[in-house]
Amino acid sequence: MNHQEHLTTLIEFFNQITLESANHLGDFYTADAYFKDPFNEVRGVEKITPIFTHMFAQVDGPRFVVTGHVLQGEQAFLTWDFLFRMKRFSTDEQCIRGATHIRFAHDGRVEFHRDYWDAAEELYEKLPVLGALMRGLKRMARN
DSSP states (O other): OOOHHHHHHHHHHHHTOOHHHHTTGGGTEEEEEEEEOSSOEEESHHHHHHHHHHHHHHEEEEEEEEEEEEEETTEEEEEEEEEEEETTTOSSEEEEEEEEEEEEOTTSSEEEEEEEOOHHHHTGGGSHHHHHHHHHHHHHHHO
């Protein structure tokens, strides 16, 4: 089965995600879909949905920009920028760069979603106190 149309629809969904649309992940994910990122590992769309809706509570103006993709059979690989503003620390827009491995089920919905991004570099280093510690550890590891 060619999943190009499913991938295009999924990319549009991520590029335009809102709190409201995040509550409709079941349109894009199977009921028993697997999801993993640096902080979560869950199975089931009812457990994935709160992960996406929670980002709207944690940060201001969250949005994804899918910057590239590759599709091979039922699997896809997406690269993306996640742009947001931290509520407590800064009004500057922040960017986390990452990638996602997707596997489509026969019906075109996502059955496997694995995010890859470096939480230390992309997030922790941007926090005021923890960031200084993380940057210091990084310098020590280089020497």
